[in-house]
Amino acid sequence: MKAKDITGQAPGGKRTKLADVLPLDTPFVVQIFPIYACNFKCGYCIFSVNKAKRYFISDKITMDLSFYKRCIDDIAKFPNKVKVLRFVGIGEPLLHKDIVEMVKYAVEKNVAGVVEILTNAALLTPKISDALISAGLSRLVVSLQGTSKEKYKKISGVDIEFDNFVENLRYFFEHKKNTHMYFKIVDCALDGKQDEKKFYDIFGDICDTIAIEHAVPIHPGVNFERILREKDSAVTQFGLPVSEVQICPQPFFTMQINPDGKVVPCYSFEYPEIMGDCNKKSACEIWHSREFQHFRNRMLNGVKNMNEVCANCKMIKYRLFPEDIISNEDAQRLKKFYEI
Numbered sequence: 001m002k003a004k005d006i007t008g009q010a011p012g013g014k015r016t017k018l019a020d021v022l023p024l025d026t027p028f029v030v031q032i033f034p035i036y037a038c039n040f041k042c043g044y045c046i047f048s049v050n051k052a053k054r055y056f057i058s059d060k061i062t063m064d065l066s067f068y069k070r071c072i073d074d075i076a077k078f079p080n081k082v083k084v085l086r087f088v089g090i091g092e093p094l095l096h097k098d099i100v101e102m103v104k105y106a107v108e109k110n111v112a113g114v115v116e117i118l119t120n121a122a123l124l125t126p127k128i129s130d131a132l133i134s135a136g137l138s139r140l141v142v143s144l145q146g147t148s149k150e151k152y153k154k155i156s157g158v159d160i161e162f163d164n165f166v167e168n169l170r171y172f173f174e175h176k177k178n179t180h181m182y183f184k185i186v187d188c189a190l191d192g193k194q195d196e197k198k199f200y201d202i203f204g205d206i207c208d209t210i211a212i213e214h215a216v217p218i219h220p221g222v223n224f225e226r227i228l229r230e231k232d233s234a235v236t237q238f239g240l241p242v243s244e245v246q247i248c249p250q251p252f253f254t255m256q257i258n259p260d261g262k263v264v265p266c267y268s269f270e271y272p273e274i275m276g277d278c279n280k281k282s283a284c285e286i287w288h289s290r291e292f293q294h295f296r297n298r299m300l301n302g303v304k305n306m307n308e309v310c311a312n313c314k315m316i317k318y319r320l321f322p323e324d325i326i327s328n329e330d331a332q333r334l335k336k337f338y339e340i
Contacts, residue, residue: 001200001204001205001210002204002205003183003203003204003205003206003207003208003209003210004208004209004210005200005209005210005211006182006209006210006211007210007211007212007213007239008211008238008239008240009211009238010238010321011141011182011184011209011211011238012084012114015321015323015324016028016323017323018249018252018253018323018324018325018326019325019326019327019330019334022252022326022330022334022337023252023334023337023338024252024253025078025079025080025288026078026079026080026081026082026287027078027082027253027254027255027287028082028083028084028253028254029082029083029084029085029086029253029254029255030075030082030084030085030086030112030254030255030256030257030283031086031087031088031089031254031255031256031257031267032063032068032071032085032086032087032088032089032102032256032257033058033063033088033089033090033091033256033257033258033259034062034063034068034087034089034091034093034096034099034102034259035061035062035063035089035091035092035093035095035096035259036057036058036060036061036062036089036090036091036259037061037062037091037092037095038090038091038092038095038120039092039095039120039122039123039158040092040120040122040145040156040157040158041156041157041158057090057258057269058258058259058260058262059260059262060259060260061259062096062259063096063257063258063259063260065098065101065102067261067278067279068098068102068105069105070278071257071261071278071283072105072106072109072111073109074278074282074283074284075109075111075112075283075284076109076110076111077282077284078111078283078284078287081110081111081112081113082111082112082113083112083113083114084112084113084114084115084116085106085111085112085114085115085116086116086117086118087099087102087103087115087116087117087118088117088118089256089258089259090269092119092120092122092123093117093118093119094117094119094121094122094123094124094128095123099117100128100131100132100135101135103115103117103132103135103136103137104134104135104136107135107136107137107138108136112138113138114138114139115136115137115138115139116137116138116139116140116141117132117137117139117140117141118141118143119140119141119142119143120142120143120144120145120156121140121142121143121144121165121168121169122158122160122165124168124169124172125168126168126171126175129168129171129172129175129176130175132172132179133172133175133176133177133179136178137179138178138179138180139179139180139181139182140172140179140180140181140182141182141184142169142181142182142183142184142207143184143185144183144184144185144189144199144203145185145186145189146185146189146190147190147195147198147199147202148162149161149162151189151191155188155189166202166203166206169181169183169203169206169207170206173206173207174206180208180209181206181207181208181209182207182208182209182210182211183203183206183207183209183210183211184210184211184212184213185199185211185212185213186212186213186214186215187212187213187214187215188215190212196212199212213237213238213239214235214236214237214238214239216235216236216237216314216318216319217314217318218237218269218314218315218318218319236317236318236319236320237318237319238319238321240320240321240322242317242318243317243320244317245303245316245317245320246302246303246326246327246328247299247300247302247303247326247327247328247330247331248266248299248303248310248313248316249316249320249324249325249326250265250266250267250316251265251266251292251295251296251299252296252299252326253324254266254267255275255283255286255287255292257278257283260277260279261277261278261279262274262276262277262278263275263276263277263278263283263286265292265295266313266315266316267315267316267319268309268313268315268316269315270309270313271309272295272306272307272309272310272313273291273295273307275289275291275292275295276289276291276292290340293338293339293340294338294340296338297335297338297339297340300326300331300334300335300338301331
């Protein structure tokens with residue numbers, strides 16, 4: 001196998017100890033949520049839940065290209081480059097008709113060390129691959145759902161031409177220049193050790209890094225009892241021991257811009273609060289705004305003292321890395337930076 005197996009590790013590599021570098025004048029990660037739509041309905045995802053039973057997501061389905069470019073121009077005003085500009089959110093980024101132009105514009109504006117897309121790759125064709133490679137995409141993260149056409153139907157509810165799907169991924173790998181390809185799959189999409197071997201045999205030679213992750217109970221409304229293995233409640237998505245989160249680190253290093261321009265302070269699908277609107281203020285202004293600072297200040301008192309969403313959130317619990325832990329001692333030291 002050519003790919004490096006990074007199962008049990010942080011996919012992005014070594015992480016900075018967050019508490020040691022706070023406060024940040026520039027977020028580490030800015031997530032661009034380009035489209036609230038998906039071509040899959042995976043059983044462990046929010047898209048398996050009827051839309052009427054979901055909470056507020058966005059006032060718009062698709063982010064306008066002109067608005068997106070304005071956001072990138074604003075992000076360029078941060079004192080430093082963001083570490084990662086990530087196209088993700090509640091949906092499939094390749095469904096956005098302007099996704100290639102979005103990548104190209106961000107690369108040309110040099111706003112981030114890494115520009116990446118998280119995708120199921122079902123829409124990836126040689127034409128789109130050539131365009132993304134030419135646009136300068138830094139990282140392609142592919143979330144896989146099985147080792148056969150039948151498993152894809154069972155997990156995602158869709159029929160795909162599996163062999164053609166694999167060949168399209170191979171095409172990207174063989175024609176890419178500097179793009180890093182990371183392939184991952186959740187354990188519930190594999191049927192034991194033999195299927196794990198098949199996963200590595202099929203995909204291990206057409207990516208740079210590869211991993212098996214754990215399905216974790218992070219989406220309200222999803223019936224995880226029929227999906228999760230017994231061990232999954234005891235480990236994070238990345239196979240680390242689960243621990244209770246006292247202080248959520250996400251508002252201190254990341255922000256997400258939704259299709260309608262609203263900014264949220266974390267990756268939770270049930271938003272705790274809206275930090276601002278990029279139609280009215282720049283991303284840089286929102287990052288340093290009174291609202292965001294107040295949210296962080298309250299977070300330093302602990303998630304249980306925030307609001308119902310934060311108190312009950314499982315997103316960070318199952319995605320926490322040791323480097324991101326903010327201790328009570330750290331919190332006392334940091335509070336002066338987030339006073340308003």
